[in-house]
Amino acid sequence: MSARTADAVVIGAGVLGAAAAFHLARAGHRVIVVDRGAPGREGSGTTAGNLHVQAVHTRRPGQEVPLDSARFLPLQRAASDRWEKVEAELDASVELRRSGGFTIAETPEQRAELIAKHAWEERAGIATEVLDGDGARAALPLLGPTVTAATWCPLDGYANPLLTTPAYLAAAVRHGAQVRPFSPVRAVERSGSGWRVTAGTDAPIETPRVLDVAGPWLGEIAALAGIRLAMTPVAIQMHVTVRLPETLRHLVQHIGEGLSVKQVTAGNLLVGGGWPARRFDPDGRSPISAASVLGNMAQAARVLPFVRELRLLRAWAGPLAATPDEMPVIGEVPGAPGFLVAGGTYAFTFAPLWGETLRCLAEGTAPPVDVHDLGPDRLITPVSFEEAR
Amino acid sequence: MTVSHDVLSHGVLSRDVLVVGGGPAGLSAAARLAAAGLTVAIADEQPELGGQYFRRPSPAVLRAHGDHRPEGGRLIARVRELGVDCLTGHLVWGVADDGRTLFATAPDGAAVRLRARHVIVATGAYERTHPFPGWQLPGVTTPGFAQHLAAADGTPVGRRVLVAGSGPFLLPVACSLLDAGAEVIGVAEAGHPYTPSLRATAALRHPARLRELAGYMARLARARVPIWQGRVVTGASGDDSVSAVTLAATADPSRPVGTFAVDAVCVGYGFRPQTELARLLGCEIRADAATGDAAPVTDAFGRTSRPGVYVVGEAAGIGGVHLARARGRLTAAHILAARGGGDRREIVRLAARTRALGRFTALGEALYPSPAALQDALVSALPDETVVCRCEAVTASDVRAAATDRAGGDLNAAKSWSRAGMGPCQGRFCGFAVAGLVRAARGGERGEPVFPARQPVRPVPVETLLALGEQEPEGDAA
Amino acid sequence: MSVTRITVDGEPVDATAGSSLTAAFVAARRWRLRDNPVSGEPRGPFCGMGVCFECEVTVDGRPGVRACLTRVVPGMTVETGAPVETGPPSVGTRP
Numbered sequence: 031m032s033a034r035t036a037d038a039v040v041i042g043a044g045v046l047g048a049a050a051a052f053h054l055a056r057a058g059h060r061v062i063v064v065d066r067g068a069p070g071r072e073g074s075g076t077t078a079g080n081l082h083v084q085a086v087h088t089r090r091p092g093q094e095v096p097l098d099s100a101r102f103l104p105l106q107r108a109a110s111d112r113w114e115k116v117e118a119e120l121d122a123s124v125e126l127r128r129s130g131g132f133t134i135a136e137t138p139e140q141r142a143e144l145i146a147k148h149a150w151e152e153r154a155g156i157a158t159e160v161l162d163g164d165g166a167r168a169a170l171p172l173l174g175p176t177v178t179a180a181t182w183c184p185l186d187g188y189a190n191p192l193l194t195t196p197a198y199l200a201a202a203v204r205h206g207a208q209v210r211p212f213s214p215v216r217a218v219e220r221s222g223s224g225w226r227v228t229a230g231t232d233a234p235i236e237t238p239r240v241l242d243v244a245g246p247w248l249g250e251i252a253a254l255a256g257i258r259l260a261m262t263p264v265a266i267q268m269h270v271t272v273r274l275p276e277t278l279r280h281l282v283q284h285i286g287e288g289l290s291v292k293q294v295t296a297g298n299l300l301v302g303g304g305w306p307a308r309r310f311d312p313d314g315r316s317p318i319s320a321a322s323v324l325g326n327m328a329q330a331a332r333v334l335p336f337v338r339e340l341r342l343l344r345a346w347a348g349p350l351a352a353t354p355d356e357m358p359v360i361g362e363v364p365g366a367p368g369f370l371v372a373g374g375t376y377a378f379t380f381a382p383l384w385g386e387t388l389r390c391l392a393e394g395t396a397p398p399v400d401v402h403d404l405g406p407d408r409l410i411t412p413v414s415f416e417e418a419r
Numbered sequence: 420m421t422v423s424h425d426v427l428s429h430g431v432l433s434r435d436v437l438v439v440g441g442g443p444a445g446l447s448a449a450a451r452l453a454a455a456g457l458t459v460a461i462a463d464e465q466p467e468l469g470g471q472y473f474r475r476p477s478p479a480v481l482r483a484h485g486d487h488r489p490e491g492g493r494l495i496a497r498v499r500e501l502g503v504d505c506l507t508g509h510l511v512w513g514v515a516d517d518g519r520t521l522f523a524t525a526p527d528g529a530a531v532r533l534r535a536r537h538v539i540v541a542t543g544a545y546e547r548t549h550p551f552p553g554w555q556l557p558g559v560t561t562p563g564f565a566q567h568l569a570a571a572d573g574t575p576v577g578r579r580v581l582v583a584g585s586g587p588f589l590l591p592v593a594c595s596l597l598d599a600g601a602e603v604i605g606v607a608e609a610g611h612p613y614t615p616s617l618r619a620t621a622a623l624r625h626p627a628r629l630r631e632l633a634g635y636m637a638r639l640a641r642a643r644v645p646i647w648q649g650r651v652v653t654g655a656s657g658d659d660s661v662s663a664v665t666l667a668a669t670a671d672p673s674r675p676v677g678t679f680a681v682d683a684v685c686v687g688y689g690f691r692p693q694t695e696l697a698r699l700l701g702c703e704i705r706a707d708a709a710t711g712d713a714a715p716v717t718d719a720f721g722r723t724s725r726p727g728v729y730v731v732g733e734a735a736g737i738g739g740v741h742l743a744r745a746r747g748r749l750t751a752a753h754i755l756a757a758r759g760g761g762d763r764r765e766i767v768r769l770a771a772r773t774r775a776l777g778r779f780t781a782l783g784e785a786l787y788p789s790p791a792a793l794q795d796a797l798v799s800a801l802p803d804e805t806v807v808c809r810c811e812a813v814t815a816s817d818v819r820a821a822a823t824d825r826a827g828g829d830l831n832a833a834k835s836w837s838r839a840g841m842g843p844c845q846g847r848f849c850g851f852a853v854a855g856l857v858r859a860a861r862g863g864e865r866g867e868p869v870f871p872a873r874q875p876v877r878p879v880p881v882e883t884l885l886a887l888g889e890q891e892p893e894g895d896a897a
Numbered sequence: 898m899s900v901t902r903i904t905v906d907g908e909p910v911d912a913t914a915g916s917s918l919t920a921a922f923v924a925a926r927r928w929r930l931r932d933n934p935v936s937g938e939p940r941g942p943f944c945g946m947g948v949c950f951e952c953e954v955t956v957d958g959r960p961g962v963r964a965c966l967t968r969v970v971p972g973m974t975v976e977t978g979a980p981v982e983t984g985p986p987s988v989g990t991r992p
Contacts, residue, residue: 067827067829067832068827068828068829068832069827070832071829071831071832071835075832075835192835192836196836211827212827212828212829271881272843272878272961273934296838296935297934308516315871318873318874319516320513320514320515320516320522320874321515321516323513323874323884324884324885324887324888325888327881327884327885327888328884328885328888330881331881331885337881338881338882338885339881340880340881341878341879341880341881341961342875342878342879342880342881342884343842343843343875343878344841344845344873344875345873345874345875346873464947464966465946465947465966466966466967466968471946477899477913477915477916477917477920477968478899478914478915479899479900479913479914479915479916480916482899508966545944545946545948546944555933555938555940556938556939556941557928557929557930557939557940557941557942558928558941559943560942560943560944560945561943561944561945563944563945563946564919564942564943564944564945564946564965565945567917567945567946568917568919568920568923568945571916571917572913572916572917572920573913573916573920574916574920574923574924576923659928659929659939660928660929660939660941806936806938809933809940809943809949809951810933810950811935812933812935812936812938842950843950843953844948844949844950847948847949848943848944848948848949877947878950878961
């Protein structure tokens, strides 16, 4: 078979890969997107689709290093702004909604954290409002008596993840991108000054740029190119109740614990917050943990007592790739020119921003936000990374 | 009936053996094990033991007509006499992280953890249905529902009823409907099982089965109920409930051959194993090429890929009541032998009996069309507007579009995009049809036969989850 | 003694004590037990064995009860047609 060529090969047809492919293709680059399975099926197909604009809680259950909220918030702000252009530039609805969200606190420490986070948000230009327990219950009477404080952010929102990735891919294809599903990458090798990517049964692709946006498989793909990255694939759980009439219009999160609750368009209540599945299964069948079901649903019922009256319909696990410092990773791998990676938690919120940023990094132009400290260099030698802290 | 509180310690019930499912197989296993002195509990979602085959008649029917299946009543009585804890009305819906402790919800919503050295999954079967336009109308039911209504509740499903589908079960259902006072306008069988030549061949091999079928056919003939062979239901219509049903040739489902006025239609194509619990327990599952169903991989003793987990009866593969009971007893005898007791001769005898009954079943199945082939034919002829997923009202065209445009022929992706299988029945009634539509979109290549099993097996009250969380007993951890 | 009265949507219905609640509906020709939440089409009992969830009704104030798994008890009150879970009134007040 003779080799094909492309200006960029995007590995992973999740929301990040789809967004990057769109931005590259729209700028006139010849892009091939490959995926081991169906597009948007893994993390991007199992996420709740929240747009997290106010500060998120800094520890997922089981997470060791807390997230650096002060650094994260300006990125969230930029990501939030970037979502505003998505539906117009894709010429498609992704059900983008800014229905606002509450982040709640129960303990005095959590309340103090809410107040601190409010100050960072003000600095980042994100409007939030601090409410005491009664104020929070006046604003959202569904909240239970254990809530002692809350912040309200009108920008918190939602986009339908089942529409977003396909819309990005369709727009990329309209701009000439090729999408190759069910084509697992078998080899990524240096070839001259560029790369040769072999995926599925297709002929190898010669390309100057590889974008590794393979989510939980990001590290595995990098390893094919001889690059070791400290990324940990984890599977987290989502829980969905039976349908109910429109009851909860806002996103409800917890500042000190992994909890996010919202009602989806179909009427079901979606409960998540990063509780771990029993294990991560690379073949996409991560089994759920009953302990996480019980823990996550108990929190939800404590914070929103009406949840007690509902029935749990289904639980599932979706994968994500976590960095050791919980901060996103985006940039070129040092010593591997043309090999770019992007990933980490909250990838859905960041997808539009990272799609454009990846295009800029691939072209060597200035990205819309400064990401010099988010590069993969810090993941290459975890020991020196720890020492650096 | 709720289990008394003295058998529960902080919401935990621990026994030597836990049987999930109180039908013929589960009852047979439980009786044998309890008789040998083991502590046994049976959990079943139904309000009474018996499963579907030994479903107990209501008290009024018992008084008026007696017991249509007295052996079921005797078996249940024996299980109770032997001191088996009978957790009726208990829904077993999940598995703890240790992979062994089962979660159940009691009739009052209370939470129960079930633990046992030996877990016997006897979750039985449910009816194999194929979507057709209008199958979601009230008055369209499974034949099994009509059978229960007639035999256990003395109530005919309708006044003018059409019975359709495939398999031997349609005949006794039609007879029960006659007994309950319904007019049966006809029995439509998708295949051509009832031909003189096949009868003769079958009669040589297993006269008992033929006698049974011949008895039903004679009863239908006396009542002038026609049996139409090579016919399938392709449409039902009506306003608030069904008022008309359309038949077509199995060979060409797109061309109707007749429409009939009815007030009830019962359509079923045999039975499928209920495997969700076995799959949640991690038992290996295999797609059956002939039936298109997913069945757990078991050996002759009901052992699965998970040590200490057994699957018996219809949940291990459809074979009828006699085979189900024999498999239940054989698994029980094996467990006793593995514990250093039991009787080797009993095992040899039961193993021979299950083999013979298995051959019997295979011969019976050979009379009827291959369920997998029939499903493929019906799915490919399914009109676009047909509601495939009843719960989420997802049509065949929705599934086809999702499968081709977005899912790249991946079953789970097609579920995500279309929402088919996301409702409270968890894809039990649409899963195989959705898999067929996805397969057709992929050009016929076989993939997953049905959606993966997920916890909870049925929707479960959040109250139950909270109670389980509060109990926090040791030993659930992986 | 076995014929009893139950209340269905406020109306008295004759039923047989100890028989399944679906049998009482079928005998009374009350097929339409609920409307599908997506399509709004009428639905009624289908499988009769607890799998399809088409016969969910509210029994004595408890929603989401499958009629096919429920025995008739004298005096029971049944509501059909209601959504499975009603939830509290919609009260999100923020703009």
